[in-house]
Amino acid sequence: MSPSLDPQNWDEFRSLGHRMLDDMVDAMSTIADGPVWTPPTAEAREALSRATPLQGEPLQTVYDDFVRHVLPYPTGNAHPRFFGWVMGNGTPDGMLAEMLAAAMNPHVGGYNQSAALVERQALSWLREIMGYPQDASGLMVSGGTMANLIGVMVARNQADSRIRESGLCAAPRLTIYGSDQTHSWVEKSADILGLGRGAVRRLASDEDGKLDLDALRLAVEQDRQNGCLPFCVVGNAGTVDGGVVDDLDALADYCAEQQLWFHVDGAFGALLAFSEQHRGRLEGMQRSDSLAFDLHKWGYLQYELGCVLVRDGKQQRATFATEASYLEPLGRGIQPDALEYSALGPQLSRGFRALRVWMGLRHHGVHKIGQIIDRNVAQAQRLADQVDHHPLLERLGPAPLNVVCFRFRPADTTIEADLKAINREILLRIQESGEAIPSSTVRNGRFALRVAITNHRTQDQDIDQLVAAVLRHGQALTT
Ligand SMILES: Cc1ncc(COP(=O)(O)O)c(C=O)c1O
Numbered sequence: 461m462s463p464s465l466d467p468q469n470w471d472e473f474r475s476l477g478h479r480m481l482d483d484m485v486d487a488m489s490t491i492a493d494g495p496v497w498t499p500p501t502a503e504a505r506e507a508l509s510r511a512t513p514l515q516g517e518p519l520q521t522v523y524d525d526f527v528r529h530v531l532p533y534p535t536g537n538a539h540p541r542f543f544g545w546v547m548g549n550g551t552p553d554g555m556l557a558e559m560l561a562a563a564m565n566p567h568v569g570g571y572n573q574s575a576a577l578v579e580r581q582a583l584s585w586l587r588e589i590m591g592y593p594q595d596a597s598g599l600m601v602s603g604g605t606m607a608n609l610i611g612v613m614v615a616r617n618q619a620d621s622r623i624r625e626s627g628l629c630a631a632p633r634l635t636i637y638g639s640d641q642t643h644s645w646v647e648k649s650a651d652i653l654g655l656g657r658g659a660v661r662r663l664a665s666d667e668d669g670k671l672d673l674d675a676l677r678l679a680v681e682q683d684r685q686n687g688c689l690p691f692c693v694v695g696n697a698g699t700v701d702g703g704v705v706d707d708l709d710a711l712a713d714y715c716a717e718q719q720l721w722f723h724v725d726g727a728f729g730a731l732l733a734f735s736e737q738h739r740g741r742l743e744g745m746q747r748s749d750s751l752a753f754d755l756h757k758w759g760y761l762q763y764e765l766g767c768v769l770v771r772d773g774k775q776q777r778a779t780f781a782t783e784a785s786y787l788e789p790l791g792r793g794i795q796p797d798a799l800e801y802s803a804l805g806p807q808l809s810r811g812f813r814a815l816r817v818w819m820g821l822r823h824h825g826v827h828k829i830g831q832i833i834d835r836n837v838a839q840a841q842r843l844a845d846q847v848d849h850h851p852l853l854e855r856l857g858p859a860p861l862n863v864v865c866f867r868f869r870p871a872d873t874t875i876e877a878d879l880k881a882i883n884r885e886i887l888l889r890i891q892e893s894g895e896a897i898p899s900s901t902v903r904n905g906r907f908a909l910r911v912a913i914t915n916h917r918t919q920d921q922d923i924d925q926l927v928a929a930v931l932r933h934g935q936a937l938t939t
Contacts, residue, residue, distance in 0.1 A: 467519070476520055487531065488538070488552055492917065495894025497536035504529040536897050540917035541926065544899035546700060546728050546863075548754075549915055550762040557819040558762055561812035568810045570799030579801065579814035585821055586767060589733050590726075590753070591746030597773030599804045600765065600813045604727035604754045605645040607768035610805055611750030612636065612649050612692055614770055615721035617779045619691035624779070628654045635683045637661045638694035639671035641701060643725060646694060668858060669704035671695065673714060680718060692721040697745055697753075698729020701901050701910070703840070703861030705729055708744030715749075724748040727766075728914055729861065731758035734830035738837060758833060758862075758914045761816050768805075776804050836862050836913040839923050843911060846927050852934060853927075856903040865901060865908035868934035880907035886933045896926045 467473035500508075507529040537547035566575040583598040592598075601607050615636075617623050622630035634655050638646055640662040647657045661683070663675040680690045695711045696704065708724060715722035724730070724745050730753035732738040733745075745751065749772070755765040770776040781803040789797045802808045821829075844859040847866045854869040867883045887900050887909055901910045909930065913923075 473519070476523065480523065483527065484555065485552070488555070491538050492540050494539075495536075496539040496541050496897045497891060497894055498533055499892075500529075500533040504533055538917075539897075540915060540919060541896035541922045542915060543911040543913055543918075543926065544897040546757050546912045546914055548756045548758065548760045548763075549917055551760055551820060551824075551916070553819055553823050554760075554762040554816045557816040560819075561815040564812060566812050568812050568814070569802035569808055570795070570797065572794050572796055575812045575814070576800065578812075578818045582814045582817040582821065583767075583769075586817070587769060589826060590730060590751060590769060591733065591742075592751065592769050592771065595773060596769050596771045597776040597804055598767060598769045599776075599801060600767050600817070601805060601807075602764040603756060603766040604643075604725070604752055605648060605766075606805075607752030607754070607766040608643075608645045608694075608723070608725050608727075609649040609652060610768045610776075611723045611752050611770065612646075612694075613653055614750060614775050614779045615692040615723055616653055616655070618721065618775050619689060632687060632689040633659070635659050635661055635688045635690045636692045636694065637663060637676055637679060637690065638725075639663055639665040639669075639696060639699070639706065641665050641669055641671075641699035641704060642694055642696060643700045643727065645725070665704075668860075669699060669702045671706045671711065673707070673710055676711075676714065680720070690718075690720060692723055695722065695724045695744075695748065696729070697724050697726035697732070697742055698861060700727075701863065701865065701903065702857055703729065703859070703863035703912075705732075705741050705861070708742065708748070710744070712744045712747035716747075721750070722748045723750045724752070726751055726753040728754060728757040731829075731833060732861075734826050735833045735837075736827075736830060737834050755817055755820075758836075759817075759820075760829070760832070760914070760916045761820055765813050765816060770804075780804055780806065832916045836915065836918065839913050839918055839920060840864050840911070842920060843913075843923050843927065846924070850927075850931070852931060856906055856908040862913045864911045865903050866911075867906065867908055868930055868938075870934070870938045873938070876906060882934065882937055883907050883909055885937055886930055889933045890926075890929050893929075895929045896922070898926065 507525060536542050538549045566573055568575045568579060570576055587594055587596055587598060619634060620631040636659055646660050650657050650659045661679050663679055664672050666672045683690050693711055693715050695706045695708045698705060712722055732742055751769045753767055755761045756763045789795055801810055840859055840862045843864045844855060847853040847855045852868060852870060854867055856865045856867060867879060868886055873879055890896055898909050898911045901908050
């Protein structure tokens with residue numbers, strides 16, 4: 461037989477595959493026993509900078525190198541004491557779903573096939589959970605940045621019907637609005653969409669960190685007077701630094717009144733919709749024109765997995781659909797219709813991300829995921845309380861959801877530069893010790909330790925352990 465890339469000996473392949481699975485189940489089930497993070501050793505760096513392999517080698521050898529040089533040095537986000545940035549952990553069933561999806565390896569641009577039906581089903585559940593109508597369109601994408609970009613691109617194109625054909629030279633200066641707490645995807649998107657970063661109006665947030673509606677009204681009026689075309693308002697369901705949910709209902713009212721596109725970035729906060737206890741905080745989100753959220757953050761699933769929903773599906777199609785003779789639908793056969801998913805985003809070829817969502821939702825159910833989200837919110841509250849009640853700790857900003865910013869603050873240290881140096885060193889020592897991974901940010905000009913809890917493995921004692929570590933390192937540095 462002529463060679464293919466299949467193994468020559470399937471039995472050997474099978475037994476290596478079984479070993480891999482056993483090893484990965486061992487690694488996942490004992491994750492809490494090891495350090496959160498271990499930096500790659502010099503040996504690993506050396507092993508991972510080899511020349512391009514012109515000749516093959518046994519899969520077993522490659523796998524041995526994976527076990528020695530790759531597996532021990534991840535970012536650590538699968539660990540229960542990983543609290544950096546906003547990362548999810550992945551689930552064991554998500555791991556298996558990735559393997560199943562890879563084994564099938566379907567092209568999920570559309571087509572008359574099961575994978576497209578799985579995505580359709582998963583999207584239908586997500587629409588229902590998020591309070592969106594069933595005739596809204598939706599697409600699974602790589603993550604929050606891509607989901608937000610797609611929402612804003614639909615908004616941009618509906619703002620002026622000439623844009624798709626003639627580009628931006630046909631349109632007035634388009635402007636987009638959000639609070640100063642909006643994630644940096646918005647500048648990236650404005651740049652990619654040809655609007656320029658200067659199209660983004662970052663408006664003052666109020667003392668709770670919410671977009672100030674008066675500031676929004678004023679900015680839109682002024683821009684209109686100056687000949688700009690305001691086209692989109694971004695509401696935050698969970699700001700990256702503070703977990704703040706804007707007043708989405710008021711923003712929905714304002715956008716309806718002013719005929720502006722209302723886009724919600726719910727990268728992690730939209731997942732509160734899973735929680736019976738907290739979904740009320742999202743009131744108004746279901747009235748948005750488009751909504752972006754991630755399943756790879758507070759949905760706890762493996763990377764990469766974001767989702768965008770667009771209320772008026774026709775608009776999303778009108779933004780992305782293209783024609784090509786080789787993709788002409790034939791009414792029957794494998795491609796009876798236009799490629800349903802390729803027509804809703806920039807990708808033509810797409811993988812089977814949806815399987816992870818479909819399996820995860822079926823296996824765990826909405827209620828259990830919601831309860832773990834509730835626990836994360838309670839853990840953030842536990843941390844905030846401990847900070848508030850300790851004389852050497854100071855909270856920096858409200859902690860309404862799952863993000864807490866704080867710092868170590870000895871009574872006799874008042875100079876900001878000194879506090880920054882101390883807290884920076886505390887952070888690095890904790891990270892490098894492997895005890896926990898918080899990250900950092902700057903709140904009102906003050907360097908903060910930032911703890912974001914989107915972790916289904918975190919137990920309450922993990923929070924207590926983090927606080928103890930901050931105090932231990934802080935005291936060692938200052939006494
Ligand atoms: C509020 C918010 N929006 C958007 C993003 C970007 O999402 P992604 O990293 O999936 O592209 C993040 C990432 O942390 C986020 O927290």
